[in-house]
Amino acid sequence: MFDDLRDLYQEVIFDHNRNPRNFRVMEDADRTVEGFNPLCGDRLTLYIKLDGDKIVDASFQGSGCAISTASVSLMTEIIKGKTIDEAEELFEKFHEMTTGKDEDIQLEAMGKLAVLAGVREYPARVKCATLAWHTLDAALKNQETSISTE
Amino acid sequence: MTQFPIQKIREDFPILQEKIRNKPLVYLDNAATCQKPAAVIEAMSHLYRHDYANVHRGVHTLSVRSTDLYEGAREKVRQFINAKSHKEIIFVKGTTDAINLVAQSFGRTQIKAGDEILITAMEHHSNIVPWQMLCQQTGAVLKVAPINHKGELQVDQFEKLLSDKTRLVSVVHMSNALGTINPVKQLIDKAHARNIPVLLDGAQAIPHMCVDVQDLDCDFYAFSGHKLYAPTGIGVLYGKQELLEAMPPYQGGGDMIRKVTFEATEYNDLPYKFEAGTPAIAEAIALGAAIDYLVEVGMDSVATYEAELLAYATEEARKIEGLRIIGEAENKGAILSFVLDKIHPHDIGTMLDSLGIAVRAGHHCAMPVMDFFQVPATARASFAMYNTVDEIDVLMDGIKSLIEVFG
Numbered sequence: 001m002f003d004d005l006r007d008l009y010q011e012v013i014f015d016h017n018r019n020p021r022n023f024r025v026m027e028d029a030d031r032t033v034e035g036f037n038p039l040c041g042d043r044l045t046l047y048i049k050l051d052g053d054k055i056v057d058a059s060f061q062g063s064g065c066a067i068s069t070a071s072v073s074l075m076t077e078i079i080k081g082k083t084i085d086e087a088e089e090l091f092e093k094f095h096e097m098t099t100g101k102d103e104d105i106q107l108e109a110m111g112k113l114a115v116l117a118g119v120r121e122y123p124a125r126v127k128c129a130t131l132a133w134h135t136l137d138a139a140l141k142n143q144e145t146s147i148s149t150e
Numbered sequence: 151m152t153q154f155p156i157q158k159i160r161e162d163f164p165i166l167q168e169k170i171r172n173k174p175l176v177y178l179d180n181a182a183t184c185q186k187p188a189a190v191i192e193a194m195s196h197l198y199r200h201d202y203a204n205v206h207r208g209v210h211t212l213s214v215r216s217t218d219l220y221e222g223a224r225e226k227v228r229q230f231i232n233a234k235s236h237k238e239i240i241f242v243k244g245t246t247d248a249i250n251l252v253a254q255s256f257g258r259t260q261i262k263a264g265d266e267i268l269i270t271a272m273e274h275h276s277n278i279v280p281w282q283m284l285c286q287q288t289g290a291v292l293k294v295a296p297i298n299h300k301g302e303l304q305v306d307q308f309e310k311l312l313s314d315k316t317r318l319v320s321v322v323h324m325s326n327a328l329g330t331i332n333p334v335k336q337l338i339d340k341a342h343a344r345n346i347p348v349l350l351d352g353a354q355a356i357p358h359m360c361v362d363v364q365d366l367d368c369d370f371y372a373f374s375g376h377k378l379y380a381p382t383g384i385g386v387l388y389g390k391q392e393l394l395e396a397m398p399p400y401q402g403g404g405d406m407i408r409k410v411t412f413e414a415t416e417y418n419d420l421p422y423k424f425e426a427g428t429p430a431i432a433e434a435i436a437l438g439a440a441i442d443y444l445v446e447v448g449m450d451s452v453a454t455y456e457a458e459l460l461a462y463a464t465e466e467a468r469k470i471e472g473l474r475i476i477g478e479a480e481n482k483g484a485i486l487s488f489v490l491d492k493i494h495p496h497d498i499g500t501m502l503d504s505l506g507i508a509v510r511a512g513h514h515c516a517m518p519v520m521d522f523f524q525v526p527a528t529a530r531a532s533f534a535m536y537n538t539v540d541e542i543d544v545l546m547d548g549i550k551s552l553i554e555v556f557g
Contacts, residue, residue, distance in 0.1 A: 001551045002501060002505075002552070002555055004504045005500070005501060008500070009497075014557070017556075018557070040494075040513075040526070041512070041517075042494075042496075043526065065494035065496035065497045066494060067496075069494075122500065125496070128496060
């Protein structure tokens, strides 16, 4: 019945929505930033633990749609072990992938994150996927304690 | 179902023939804005092809024709809501513009520090923020009458909040997020017993029921054209003449003046005093065409038909496990706001869209209502006179299927 939506709602997304990874409060986080999408009311708190410039732990709390929950869940898995620069680079690539500016983007190079490429075709849903990454960006730049997609 | 000319009505709305993602459009986002009948589209097109010029200005033929049509539309609005005089019908951009006009013109002259403005907990942001702005400007205080868990106003609490300091009551006639129809006549009586004027936000109510401002005895009534099958950019502020006479102009410019020198300006009479600048001429005329259309169908028939649609939708929705209806007032208009267990409204919105069904997912510009029901957002199916029982079946099948997919 929902054949048209297979690219958007892949099984990996349902899986992360049902069982979000790293869904916990981190008491000893080095960075804590809240992300908010006023359009739909999605709200998340992202916790980051650093060792020098390396991300050693990432977790989150909050509520959102399947796309935003899967996006933040996948993100916390993938950025663990990366340096701040590597994570920022990934944010840029992710942004390009989801906003569709770079048609030739190598989806294979995006690894698991490629499952979110489908939002390109749904402009109303792009912010659901990018909220986590904008929040991460704010956390890594250590400038703000809350961000909004608007 | 009663004898309602649903087939004919559907044929009158060209967009209903559209296919969305290869499926017939099921348009259930009418509380956000509703679709336009051919009569409205043609009224605008005909004006621009044959009769268009600026109003109240030239002596040339087209200006006279446009002015006649524009003032004719005002008269249609007057009759539609049964106002006493055309002077009480101010054309504005929409409900938001109308409320801001009252807040700034009436508010800034009649409301001072320590005074109170009373609203309810189910207001749209457009009936909250203009009053907050006024309170910041004047030092007045905004009071909020609470609602209960069915989404009904707690009338006893409302009454307790009316005080010697209350200068204005501003209440939504029908809630956009919950569908609740407020007992406005009762509220107006209570406020008037203390000589407090009442503004009704009629944005949602006006397309669903007969509104008679003299019977209601409201002091102001605000509504938008685009929710009444007319274009965007046009709306109406009704105000009792004696109140409007006493209010200063809201904006300055052309058309609202009688005489201008650099020393002083003499303002025009009602309603022009509040209509600075070239108005939305074609949109106002098309609003008149929408009203003609509705009068022909009959607002009583519309109300009866939509009540049947809502009753059917509510009954079917209650059969779905995991579905919770947000807003179950006894007296309710044709809006079904709901949430599903563990499925976010945005996902509901996208999935239903893939089936050709347009619903709204979000906070409906009523964040305090969402907070009260402790949900971040809801999905909302809102009905118009062109919707059908079959479309409700398509909606319910869609909801059942997406619950399965999400597992």
